[in-house]
Each structure stands twice: as C-alpha cells, then as structure tokens.
Amino acid sequence: MGLFNAENHVPKMQRQYQAAYKQHVRIWNIAPRSRVMLVPYSIVLGGTFAVGLYGMGRKVLGYNTFI
16 A cells, blocks of 8 residues: 555655755756746747737737737
8 A cells, every 4th residue: 555655755855945945946947847837838928928019010000900
C-alpha cells in the first residue's frame, strides 16, 4: 500500500525552495515543472498583445470591424 506509506516529500521540496529563494532565484526557475504554466501564459499574453495591436491598427485606418 504505497499510498498510505508514501514518503513525505514536503520537507525536501521546502528546503529546495527556501535555498533557491535565499539565492534570489525566481519562483518559476526553481522547479522545471513550474515552466509548464509559464509557456502557455507567455503564448496567450503575446497573442492578446498582437491581436490588440491588430485591432488598434484597423481602427486607426478607419475600419470599425475586427475582420
């Protein structure tokens, strides 16, 4: 029954995060799994910025519709 007798990884991870924090490492650079959410966030952020610029450019040119 590995589920009930599993090792507690929290103290090990806590020591890792605290050591990295003392070295002024950003939170998303501490663990590789943190980048899993950073990549989609960057893609969505860049996409919305590009779509916003596209819409503003069309508005400046006199088009009131998005497409």
